[in-house]
Amino acid sequence: MRIVLAEDSALLREGLKMVLTHLGHEVVxxxxxxxxxxxxxxxxxxxxxxxxxxxVRMPPTNTSDGLQAALQLREAYADLPILVxxxxxxxxxxxxxxxxxxxxxxYLLKDRVGNIEEFARALTTVAAGGxxxxxxxxxxxxxAPQETNKLAALTSRERExxxxxxxxxxxxxxxxxxxxxxATVAKHIGNVFDKLGLPPDAGNRRVRPVLTxxxxx
Amino acid sequence: xxxxNTFDNEPTVPLxxxxxxxxxxxxxxxxxxxxxxxxxxxxxKSLWRRMMSPLYAVGVGPWIxxxxxxxxxxxxxxxxxxxxxxxxxxxxxxxxxxLLLVPVVMLLGFLTLPLLGLWFGYFERWRIELAGHGKxxxxxxxxxxxxxxxxxKVRYTEAxxxxxxxxxxxxxxxxxxAGLIVLLxxxxxxxxxxxxxxxxxxxxxxNIWYDPSSFGLNTMFQSQVELYRxxxxxxxxxxxxxxPNWVITPDMWWLAPLSIFIVLFFFAYINxxxxxxxxxLSKLILSPRPEEYERKVAKLTAxxxxxxxxxxxxxxxxxxxxxxxxQQELVNINLRLGLAEMEAKNLVAQGLPVESIQQQLTQSxxxxxxxxxxxxxxxxxxxxxxxxxxxxxxxxxxxxxxSVIPTKLNFQLRERPRxxxxxxxxxxxxxxxxxxxxxxxxTRITVNVWDSLTHLMVEVIDNGGGGADPSAGTGLAGLxxxxxxxxxxxxxxxxxxxxxxxxxxxxxxx
Numbered sequence: 001m002r003i004v005l006a007e008d009s010a011l012l013r014e015g016l017k018m019v020l021t022h023l024g025h026e027v028v029x030x031x032x033x034x035x036x037x038x039x040x041x042x043x044x045x046x047x048x049x050x051x052x053x054x055x056v057r058m059p060p061t062n063t064s065d066g067l068q069a070a071l072q073l074r075e076a077y078a079d080l081p082i083l084v085x086x087x088x089x090x091x092x093x094x095x096x097x098x099x100x101x102x103x104x105x106x107y108l109l110k111d112r113v114g115n116i117e118e119f120a121r122a123l124t125t126v127a128a129g130g131x132x133x134x135x136x137x138x139x140x141x142x143x144a145p146q147e148t149n150k151l152a153a154l155t156s157r158e159r160e161x162x163x164x165x166x167x168x169x170x171x172x173x174x175x176x177x178x179x180x181x182x183a184t185v186a187k188h189i190g191n192v193f194d195k196l197g198l199p200p201d202a203g204n205r206r207v208r209p210v211l212t213x214x215x216x217x
Numbered sequence: 218x219x220x221x222n223t224f225d226n227e228p229t230v231p232l233x234x235x236x237x238x239x240x241x242x243x244x245x246x247x248x249x250x251x252x253x254x255x256x257x258x259x260x261x262k263s264l265w266r267r268m269m270s271p272l273y274a275v276g277v278g279p280w281i282x283x284x285x286x287x288x289x290x291x292x293x294x295x296x297x298x299x300x301x302x303x304x305x306x307x308x309x310x311x312x313x314x315x316l317l318l319v320p321v322v323m324l325l326g327f328l329t330l331p332l333l334g335l336w337f338g339y340f341e342r343w344r345i346e347l348a349g350h351g352k353x354x355x356x357x358x359x360x361x362x363x364x365x366x367x368x369x370k371v372r373y374t375e376a377x378x379x380x381x382x383x384x385x386x387x388x389x390x391x392x393x394x395a396g397l398i399v400l401l402x403x404x405x406x407x408x409x410x411x412x413x414x415x416x417x418x419x420x421x422x423x424n425i426w427y428d429p430s431s432f433g434l435n436t437m438f439q440s441q442v443e444l445y446r447x448x449x450x451x452x453x454x455x456x457x458x459x460x461p462n463w464v465i466t467p468d469m470w471w472l473a474p475l476s477i478f479i480v481l482f483f484f485a486y487i488n489x490x491x492x493x494x495x496x497x498l499s500k501l502i503l504s505p506r507p508e509e510y511e512r513k514v515a516k517l518t519a520x521x522x523x524x525x526x527x528x529x530x531x532x533x534x535x536x537x538x539x540x541x542x543x544q545q546e547l548v549n550i551n552l553r554l555g556l557a558e559m560e561a562k563n564l565v566a567q568g569l570p571v572e573s574i575q576q577q578l579t580q581s582x583x584x585x586x587x588x589x590x591x592x593x594x595x596x597x598x599x600x601x602x603x604x605x606x607x608x609x610x611x612x613x614x615x616x617x618x619x620s621v622i623p624t625k626l627n628f629q630l631r632e633r634p635r636x637x638x639x640x641x642x643x644x645x646x647x648x649x650x651x652x653x654x655x656x657x658x659x660t661r662i663t664v665n666v667w668d669s670l671t672h673l674m675v676e677v678i679d680n681g682g683g684g685a686d687p688s689a690g691t692g693l694a695g696l697x698x699x700x701x702x703x704x705x706x707x708x709x710x711x712x713x714x715x716x717x718x719x720x721x722x723x724x725x726x727x
Contacts, residue, residue, distance in 0.1 A: 009545035015552040022556060057540065057602065064606045087544060087593065090603040091618075092611030110544075111589045114551030114582055116559045140618045 001050035001127055005030040006037035006066060007085070008058045012110075016053070019113070023120050033058050034065035038072060046077045051127040055110075056086040056093060067093055074101070081126045085110050089136050098131075106132035106168070125168035132168035139163065153195045161188045263349045264493035268486065279485035282492035285348045286395045289495055292344070293388035296337040300326050330385070331378045338381030341388060341499055348496045356380070356505030358513070376509060384502045391495040398491065402484045406477060413473030415440075416465065424461035521702035522637075529640065536600035539592065547589050554582045594619070601643055609639045613646055613664060620650050622679070624662040634673050638723050641699045642666065642675045645707065648692045649677035649719040657681025657717065668725060672705070675721040683711035696721075 003020055005027050007013040017027050028048065029040035037054055052073060054066040070082045081104035086093055094107045106126040112134060113119045122132045154162065164174045171185050178185075264285075267278035342353050356377035360368045372378050415421040421438045428435035435456060437445075442458050465472060561575035597603075597615070604612035610628050617624040633639070646664055653659050659681030666675050697707045705723030 009541060009549075012545045012549045012552070015549040019552055019556060062537065063602070087540060088597075088603060089593070089619075090607070090611065090615055092603055092607035092614070096607070110548045111551065111586050113548065114555040114586065116555040119555070140615075 001025045001123070002028045002048060003123075004028060004037065004040050004044065004049050004052045006032070006034070006040075006052070006054040006058065006069070008032045008055060016113070019116060019119070020053075023116070023123075025123070033060060034069040035060070037066070037069045041073055041077075041080070046080060049080065051081040051083060051123060053083050053085065053123075056084060056088070064093060064096075067097060070097065074105075079104060079129070081129065082106070083108060083123060083126045083132070085113065086134075089134070089140055091137055091141055094133060094137050098133075102131045104129045104131075106130075107134055107137060108132060109134045109136055111136075122168060130168050131166070133166045135163060135167050138166045154192060158188050158192050158195070161185065162192050165189070263351075264489055264496065267349070268489045268493065273489065274482045274485040279488060281348060282485070282488040283399075285344055285492040285496065286392070286399060286488060288340070288344050288347075289388055289492075290392040290396050292337060292340045293385060293392045296333040296385055297389045299333060300329055330382050331373055334378060334382035334385045335372065337385040337388065338377075338503060341381070341384055341503060345496050345500050345503070348492060350496045350500055353500060353503050354505055356503075356509055358516075377505060380503055380505075384499050387502060388495070388499060391491070391498075395488075395491045395495070398487060402480075402487070405480055409473055409477045409480065413470060413477070416467050416470035416473055420467040422467060423465040424458075425463040425465070426456045427462045428456060430455060518702065518704065521698070525637075525699050525702045532600045536596055536602070539596050539599070540602075544589070544592060544596070547585060547592065551582065551585050551589065554578055554585065558582060598647065604639060604643050605636070608633050609642055609666070612639075612643050613666065616643070616646055616650065617664065620662065621654055622650070622659055622662050624650065624664060627663070627665045627667075629667040630673070631668055634668075634725055637703055638673050638725060641696070641703060641705070641723055642673060642721060644699065645675050645696050645719065645721040646677055648696055649679075652692070652719075653677075653679040653681055653717070671724055671726070672722045673725050677719045678716055680716050683713040683715055683717050693719075 003025050005013065005016060005020070007016060007030075010032070013030060013032070017030070020027055029044055031037045031040050037052070037058075041049060041052065052070070054070055056064050056066045058066045058069075067084060067086075070084055073080055073082060078101070083106040084093075084097055085108055087110055089109065097105060097107055104126055106122055108119070108122055112122070125132050160178065161174055164177060169177070171182060171189075174180075174185050175182050264278065264282055267273055267276065267281070270276065270278075273279070338355065342355065346352050357375060358371055360371045362368055412423060415438050416423060419438075419440070421440050424437050424439060424442060426435045426437075427433070435453075437453075445452055446458060558575060558578040561571050561578055564571045565575055597619075601612045601615075603615055609630070613626055613628065617626045634642070649664075650662060653662055657679060659679035661680045663678045664676070665678070666673070668674065693707065693709065700707045700721055700723055703723050705721065708720045708722075709717070710720070711717040
């Protein structure tokens, strides 16, 4: 895949380049701040980028510039896959990122990139138009106080499956991870949709429940 | 919600005044002006009040008055005298034709006055307090003396200094009058004493003549009459020496002590009046004006805000260093370990005996992930980036979700408050949750955030059985400092056996 990388820490940028190259991807452009990222994407054009990988906190303001740049990129290229790397679990960032759409978007904690396989899968999922939300963010959403938590109606098994779905895992992955049959997984997923009042044919259905919660909270 | 009522009853407006009193104690009180019902038995009596008492003359009051006058005289002249040689020098230069030097010398005198006034003010305030007229705040802004240039600059430009100069000049004036009067009193008493001695001891009668040429009366002891009769017979030719108009015989010696008692009674009131007048007027001159207090409060609030702000930027710097430095480095190590682990896995798949390496790598990675999590929590406590980016709600939501004790957040704000207010609210909730976790066995925490018309209100209530100590904890003290710098306050209340509440109230607009 052709990747545009934005990360202000030179050390981590080189580390990421190394891993991405190792995984067989090509870093076609990199930047150390948000404007640089926007420039690079504009210069290359949508057709030459498979996925954008960006840090949240970057210059110039050192706040959530990377996230803002990602949102701007999505405005310009609605289907440009973007995986956001963050130092924070903050669901507020995830909520902002997924506010308008979720296809081809991911929010991953930086800790996660150490798990190369997971990181690689997240990249592939997002590049293919899927959605990935970091498991820690999911579990924090799940831990919200019962009264305000829409997910409270779910059984623990259903929550577990929802969390795995949100991480971009396929039914097969889930079957393997939980040692259950595909019929059981399908049944649980159906229950999740029912309990959250989502039509089964809603677009982007795999992360729809989590997004619903993100939007509501 | 009933808990909100605690706040509704809180007086929020007089906070500034209350702070002012704390900061500027001793508070300038005007005991004379207070209605009688405010009097406390411990309060010192002013000279005015002492003089109203019928027993004034036999009490300690006259002595206080006299002492006060003596102190005033000694002090005002001591402090004014150093300026006199300069004035004298000015006069000499002026008369000797060196006119150019006159303004220089006058300027020097003028410049020494504030320094003398400063010292005088110090004693004068002591004297006023001694006379029972209450404490006066100096009105001086504290400036460390080792920064002498700055100290001089502040002192010369302060209203307080020039008030003290005015009080010095006024004090010298009052002291001059009082000095003359006390001198007169002394002379009168001495005369009475001499008369008493001559009458009682020397048995020498006192003759009194009506004499228009000498203040209406002329007096002479019999021994003097005899003396003059022989040495200078013409001296009192206008008097009929053998026939005075009145004679006070030695048997009437008691008239002398009696008159001493009577004049002493009057002197007590005269001195009392002089001392009380000088003290009251001096106090009027010396007392800082209300506007000065307000200015000082404003200045102090500003400086406290600056301190809090500098703490804030320091925290931001630390957070930034951690984020840009060690966090990224750890993430990078994690990345490399991940790669190594993957390669080890491939080698294992190829049948090479490197399982132990793979296990070590996996273990290292797990530990590193834990280190990263710990660091992330620490960094969040130091300076919450989410708070800056997404505001109070998002940050508190994070806090509530990370809390080990189930925490419910009720958040109702009409608009995003200013950053300083958000921060103090965030740190309050953070501190409260940490304290609850550390010191109580609470199983539930409720965080309420709402806005009144003027204030942001934050309440953190736990069910940990109460017993929270409002004075304990440096964290809480720091919070209080922060809140007060913004004109707010923090209160800790607890219902024993039930709950503890930490409540914060901060003005929404600075």
